[in-house]
Amino acid sequence: MLELSILGFLAEQPLHGYELKERIRALSGHVRPVSDGALYPAIKRLVAAGLLTERVEEGASAAPRRVLSLTGEGRAELERRLRSPKPVEISDQVRFNTVLAFLRHLPDRREQAAVLRRRLDFLEEPSSFFYEGDRPVAAEDAGDLFRQGMLRVARATGRAEREWLREAVAVLEGDG
Incomplete structure (x- = not known):
C-alpha cells in the first residue's frame, strides 16, 4: 500500500x-x-x-x-x-481506503465501478469478528457488552458503506 x-x-x-x-x-x-x-x-x-x-x-x-x-x-x-487490487486490498478496510483515495486516477468509470462492486460483494458476505464454528456471531448473540459494541458499530458502518457503494456504482454506470 x-x-x-x-x-x-x-x-x-x-x-x-x-x-x-x-x-x-x-x-x-x-x-x-x-x-x-x-x-x-x-x-x-x-x-x-x-x-x-x-x-x-x-x-x-x-x-x-x-x-x-x-x-x-x-x-x-x-x-x-487500481484496476486490479489484490484480495486483501478489497477486504481490509484501511487498504481499501487507500485504493479508494486514488481510484479517481483510473480513467474508465466502468473499471472504477468494478472495483467498488468487488468491495460490495465482499461486504455482502456474512462475517463477524467472532465465530461459533463456521457461523458468524451476531451482536445480539455476543453475550458480552464490549463485543456487542464492536459488532453493532461494525454492522452500522458496514450498512453505511454498502449504501454508499451501491449509490457510487449506480452513478459510475450511468444509472444514478
Whole structure:
C-alpha cells in the first residue's frame, strides 16, 4: 500500500520526500505509520523501476530538496494497481481506503465501478469478528457488552458503506 500511496499522491503533483511522507501519514493515520526506513527504499525501488523521476531543487534553507514526479510508466502502473487490487486490498478496510483515495486516477468509470462492486460483494458476505464454528456471531448473540459494541458499530458502518457503494456504482454506470 505504501507504493500505491506514493504513486497516487505523485499522480496529483510532484512532491519532495517530506511532503509525500506527510500526505501518506495523513491518509494512513496512526494505524499504519510510515517510517523513513520504509518510505525512502520504496521511493528508490520506484525510481529504479522507471516509475518515478527525481530532480534536485534549492531548499528553503541551505539543504537542496529532491522532488519526485510520476513518469508515464508510473501512471500506467498506478492504473494497473487500481484496476486490479489484490484480495486483501478489497477486504481490509484501511487498504481499501487507500485504493479508494486514488481510484479517481483510473480513467474508465466502468473499471472504477468494478472495483467498488468487488468491495460490495465482499461486504455482502456474512462475517463477524467472532465465530461459533463456521457461523458468524451476531451482536445480539455476543453475550458480552464490549463485543456487542464492536459488532453493532461494525454492522452500522458496514450498512453505511454498502449504501454508499451501491449509490457510487449506480452513478459510475450511468444509472444514478
